[in-house]
Amino acid sequence: MKKVIMGNHAVSYGVRASEVKVISAYPITPQTHVVELLSEMCANGEIDAKFIKVESEHSAMAACVGASAAGSRAFTATSAQGLLLMHEMLHWAVGARLPIVLANINRAVGPPWSIWTDQNDSLSQRDVGWLQIYCESNQETQDTVPQAFKIAEELQMPVMLVMDAFFLSHTYEIVDMIEKEQVREFLPPYKPDIKIDTADQHSFGNLAGPDHYMELRYMIQKAMDRGLDVIKRVDSEFEEMFGRGYGLIEPYRCDDAETILVTSGTVASTTRVVIDELRDEGVRVGSLKIRVFRPFPIEDVFEVLSKAKKVAVIDRNISFGAHGIFYQEIKSALYGRTDIPIIGYIAGLGGRDITPKVIREIADKAIGDEQPERYINWIGVKI
Amino acid sequence: MVKKIEFESYKEMPIRPMTLGSMMWNLTGSWRNVRPLYDFKTSPCILGCPTNENIQRYIYLVTEGRYEEAWKTIIESNPMPAVTGRVCFHPCMTKCTRKDYDEAVDINAIERSLGDMGLENGGWMEKSKAVKKEKVAVAGSGPAGLSCAFYLARQGYPVTLFERDKALGGVLRWGIPEYRLSNELLDRVIKQILDSGPVEVKAGVSVGTDVSMDQLEKKYDAVFLGLGLMSSRGLGMDGEDEDGIEPGLDFLRKVNSGERVDPGAKVVVVGGGNTAMDVARCALRAGSEVTVAYRRTRNEMPAIAEEIEEAEKEGVAFHFLAAPKELVRRGGKLVRVIFQKMELGEPDDSGRRRPVPVEGETIEMEVDRLFTAIGEQADLEGIESTVETDWDLIKTSDETGATSNPKIFAGGDVVTGAASVVEAIAAGRKAAERIGRMFAGEPEPEVEEPKTVGIEDMNTDYFTRSKRNLVPRISASEAKTGFSEIKTGYTREQLASEAERCFSCGVCNFCDNCWVYCPDVAIARHEDEYEFLYDYCKGCLICVFECPCNAISIREEGK
Numbered sequence: 001m002k003k004v005i006m007g008n009h010a011v012s013y014g015v016r017a018s019e020v021k022v023i024s025a026y027p028i029t030p031q032t033h034v035v036e037l038l039s040e041m042c043a044n045g046e047i048d049a050k051f052i053k054v055e056s057e058h059s060a061m062a063a064c065v066g067a068s069a070a071g072s073r074a075f076t077a078t079s080a081q082g083l084l085l086m087h088e089m090l091h092w093a094v095g096a097r098l099p100i101v102l103a104n105i106n107r108a109v110g111p112p113w114s115i116w117t118d119q120n121d122s123l124s125q126r127d128v129g130w131l132q133i134y135c136e137s138n139q140e141t142q143d144t145v146p147q148a149f150k151i152a153e154e155l156q157m158p159v160m161l162v163m164d165a166f167f168l169s170h171t172y173e174i175v176d177m178i179e180k181e182q183v184r185e186f187l188p189p190y191k192p193d194i195k196i197d198t199a200d201q202h203s204f205g206n207l208a209g210p211d212h213y214m215e216l217r218y219m220i221q222k223a224m225d226r227g228l229d230v231i232k233r234v235d236s237e238f239e240e241m242f243g244r245g246y247g248l249i250e251p252y253r254c255d256d257a258e259t260i261l262v263t264s265g266t267v268a269s270t271t272r273v274v275i276d277e278l279r280d281e282g283v284r285v286g287s288l289k290i291r292v293f294r295p296f297p298i299e300d301v302f303e304v305l306s307k308a309k310k311v312a313v314i315d316r317n318i319s320f321g322a323h324g325i326f327y328q329e330i331k332s333a334l335y336g337r338t339d340i341p342i343i344g345y346i347a348g349l350g351g352r353d354i355t356p357k358v359i360r361e362i363a364d365k366a367i368g369d370e371q372p373e374r375y376i377n378w379i380g381v382k383i
Numbered sequence: 384m385v386k387k388i389e390f391e392s393y394k395e396m397p398i399r400p401m402t403l404g405s406m407m408w409n410l411t412g413s414w415r416n417v418r419p420l421y422d423f424k425t426s427p428c429i430l431g432c433p434t435n436e437n438i439q440r441y442i443y444l445v446t447e448g449r450y451e452e453a454w455k456t457i458i459e460s461n462p463m464p465a466v467t468g469r470v471c472f473h474p475c476m477t478k479c480t481r482k483d484y485d486e487a488v489d490i491n492a493i494e495r496s497l498g499d500m501g502l503e504n505g506g507w508m509e510k511s512k513a514v515k516k517e518k519v520a521v522a523g524s525g526p527a528g529l530s531c532a533f534y535l536a537r538q539g540y541p542v543t544l545f546e547r548d549k550a551l552g553g554v555l556r557w558g559i560p561e562y563r564l565s566n567e568l569l570d571r572v573i574k575q576i577l578d579s580g581p582v583e584v585k586a587g588v589s590v591g592t593d594v595s596m597d598q599l600e601k602k603y604d605a606v607f608l609g610l611g612l613m614s615s616r617g618l619g620m621d622g623e624d625e626d627g628i629e630p631g632l633d634f635l636r637k638v639n640s641g642e643r644v645d646p647g648a649k650v651v652v653v654g655g656g657n658t659a660m661d662v663a664r665c666a667l668r669a670g671s672e673v674t675v676a677y678r679r680t681r682n683e684m685p686a687i688a689e690e691i692e693e694a695e696k697e698g699v700a701f702h703f704l705a706a707p708k709e710l711v712r713r714g715g716k717l718v719r720v721i722f723q724k725m726e727l728g729e730p731d732d733s734g735r736r737r738p739v740p741v742e743g744e745t746i747e748m749e750v751d752r753l754f755t756a757i758g759e760q761a762d763l764e765g766i767e768s769t770v771e772t773d774w775d776l777i778k779t780s781d782e783t784g785a786t787s788n789p790k791i792f793a794g795g796d797v798v799t800g801a802a803s804v805v806e807a808i809a810a811g812r813k814a815a816e817r818i819g820r821m822f823a824g825e826p827e828p829e830v831e832e833p834k835t836v837g838i839e840d841m842n843t844d845y846f847t848r849s850k851r852n853l854v855p856r857i858s859a860s861e862a863k864t865g866f867s868e869i870k871t872g873y874t875r876e877q878l879a880s881e882a883e884r885c886f887s888c889g890v891c892n893f894c895d896n897c898w899v900y901c902p903d904v905a906i907a908r909h910e911d912e913y914e915f916l917y918d919y920c921k922g923c924l925i926c927v928f929e930c931p932c933n934a935i936s937i938r939e940e941g942k
Contacts (some may be wrong), residue, residue, distance in 0.1 A: 054847075095400060096399055096400065097398045097399050156398055156399075194397060194398075194399050194401065198904055200405075201405045201406060201407050202401045202402045202403070202404070202405065202406065203399070203401065203402040203406040203409075204399060204401045205399065205400055205401075206400060206402055208400055211387065212388070212396070215390070215393050215396055216396070216398075216400055219391060219393055219396070219398055222393075223398075366629070
């Protein structure tokens with residue numbers, strides 16, 4: 001069945017279809033609709049889950065940690081300041097190897113206070129150890145929720161689903177709805193081998209000396225390494241069942257492209273419009289959407305970009321004192337290919353619109369730019 | 384020597400940071416400096432009830448749908464919940480903690496529902512046999528006598544129950560009108576009590592006259608006197624024995640025995656107690672225009688508030704601060720009563736303000752019949768010589784009914800003066816228990832002051848404000864046309880819903896809060912209780928604060 005729903009609700013319906021058992025969340029703009037609808041679904045019995053109201057995001061994640069450790073499928077959603085307040089618990093979820101799924105609606109971090117989108121909130125959690133998947137449409141968002149649980153539970157790692165505030169969260173699109181009866185086949189009930197169980201008592205999250213700490217860290221990285229294959233396999237299983245797949249990355253008209261624009265989130269859709277426009281003009285350009293950011297699909301990215309003559313990266317974020325964060329990842333992926341200039345563009349911070357005109361400007365600059373690649377290109381800055 | 388935990392490969396390690404063995408050896412309870420302990424208090428309602436029904440317990444059992452156990456819990460201290468559930472003045476509800484939150488739980492209505500279930504399910508009543516040799520005579524088959532006989536029989540003592548009327552029940556039968564307690568229902572209650580144990584009935588035999596106290600003392604090992612109050616007090620006015628004046632109790636007796644009565648067009652009832660209300664409402668049903676004259680104000684009326692409200696709704700008029708002063712007759716027939724106007728002065732011994740006459744101010748009322756209901760008195764003919772008395776009442780040394788004569792016990796109105804059904808039931812039970820201890824040679828137990836709780840002790844965060852479930856009743860206009868029972872009783876849904884309102888003050892109602900919130904999993908949940916695992920309880924006291932009922936107390940360790 002197809003429905004016109006908002007991006008936030010696409011998350012809620014995805015959660016409903018995934019038969020989550022514990023939802024613990026604190027409302028924050030622009031995430032609020034996600035948990036508002038979920039609380040209604042819990043209240044009216046559409047979801048057989050415990051909805052835990054908490055006093056902060058730190059507690060929201062703490063409750064998810066407890067629920068997941070006890071063997072329940074747990075979900076939360078947040079944004080910006082909320083995600084940052086969770087930070088300590090995000091580490092906990094990774095260290096304790098808990099397959100929690102979190103939907104983060106990308107919102108710029110204050111001050112100055114902002115409710116509009118950019119990616120600095122989720123990207124500043126880059127090194128925590130959560131898998132990160134950036135969604136582009138409501139359909140993809142809904143479909144990614146059960147995928148995320150399946151990936152998380154197989155790897156015993158938490159997964160963050162990320163989407164742009166307003167441009168996606170508050171935008172209505174047609175979504176082919178997935179239902180739990182069908183999803184159950186794809187995502188069976190969560191039955192962990194190890195869980196908190198009063199009949200089999202162990203101490204969890206206990207002290208580990210220098211003898212063992214490193215090994216546990218090693219195993220987390222091993223899980224991340226396996227992650228790329230698992231994500232691909234889960235995605236193709238989903239595609240087989242529902243006819244829709246999303247991949248780790250999504251190249252668009254890249255095969256013979258001389259210049260490739262690297263994007264993520266909703267900017268990817270806008271960019272494809274500009275690519276078509278340029279192609280109509282005879283310019284050989286393509287675009288590459290990065291869907292999975294952690295683990296970073298370094299080989300897949302290399303495979304696509306290494307054929308280009310030039311790469312332009314659009315970052316809706318900035319690592320102060322360094323560069324755009326996707327830019328750094330791409331550079332790292334193309335290490336050694338000094339023949340391919342990689343140019344970074346910072347655009348759309350704090351929700352400033354990245355229109356086709358802006359992307360066209362970036363593309364034009366990239367194609368003709370002779371600037372040294374280390375230079376940060378700020379798009380549209382008025383000072 | 385240090386023994387290291389060695390792994391051949393990382394695959395041997397669990398992916399979670401966790402111990403491989405159980406950590407139960409780690410008795411973290413040693414961190415504790417205070418301990419929580421289950422410490423049940425006595426709910427205020429139970430202390431408010433003269434016969435100390437375990438109200439908290441039976442309401443809890445109702446919430447669990449365990450009706451038979453609930454009924455049996457009442458029967459431990461009251462053999463006739465179907466009666467008290469209808470006529471009790473329910474002091475339990477006055478003490479209900481919930482009244483300090485929204486409205487008291489309607490304990491009375493819950494009791495009635497259970498009482499009725501107990502009558503419908505005859506098998507719930509356990510039968511007792513005469514296994515003891517000591518015999519007891521119980522005089523009077525009102526609430527005190529029935530209760531005493533019942534609790535003696537339950538202990539296995541054979542009882543002979545004497546009643547001077549032909550029918551049993553005493554004041555329950557002749558004093559309480561049909562619309563509050565029908566004779567049909569009373570018959571069933573009495574039958575259930577008598578059938579349950581070794582009780583022999585001698586009806587139509589008046590103790591003190593038909594059979595002497597001497598004979599009883601010789602034949603029985605103990606005698607219980609639950610004689611009640613048999614006659615109305617007089618007004619002490621000239622001409623009160625002549626036409627137009629009738630004791631209220633006599634009138635009630637006629638009405639309750641089904642006799643046709645015609646009290647006349649205009650009726651005045653003098654008094655402010657339950658008898659006055661019963662007389663007024665019966666006269667109203669006989670077609671009279673009824674006024675209640677009371678020498679104090681509404682606030683001082685001893686009648687149950689609900690009775691006053693119902694009487695008023697049915698159309699009984701009230702005249703306060705009026706005391707009868709003079710009877711006016713024409714041709715020997717009462718036509719008018721002159722009332723002295725009163726005002727309230729200083730408080731008297733009862734704490735109520737004393738009525739004093741306002742000099743020179745009177746009120747006249749046209750009257751065909753004046754009923755007196757200003758109090759009742761005992762009839763101790765043939766008895767006063769065997770026990771010490773105080774005015775016309777029997778004197779007892781304590782609430783177990785011991786009199787100046789070691790073989791004779793007494794309880795109910797004949798000891799207290801006009802009181803209540805439930806107080807008489809309590810007196811009968813306590814005397815039966817005392818008599819049992821006397822026969823067994825057991826000492827009287829020392830009674831400790833019970834610990835109780837108030838609204839400030841409850842964690843009201845766990846309770847939603849809610850209205851009391853109103854007992855369905857027929858309309859006042861329908862009620863006054865006949866003697867149908869006014870209250871029709873809760874539906875099963877209302878019963879369950881009202882029981883859910885109980886705070887379970889000071890007593891565990893198995894809500895699981897302590898068990899759920901304990902961060903150390905240091906509480907074990909058993910079939911019908913929780914247990915602190917002190918080896919692991921760190922004394923954080925979260926359980927104490929999250930217990931809605933104040934069923935957990937704190938004790939300092941090492942002191």
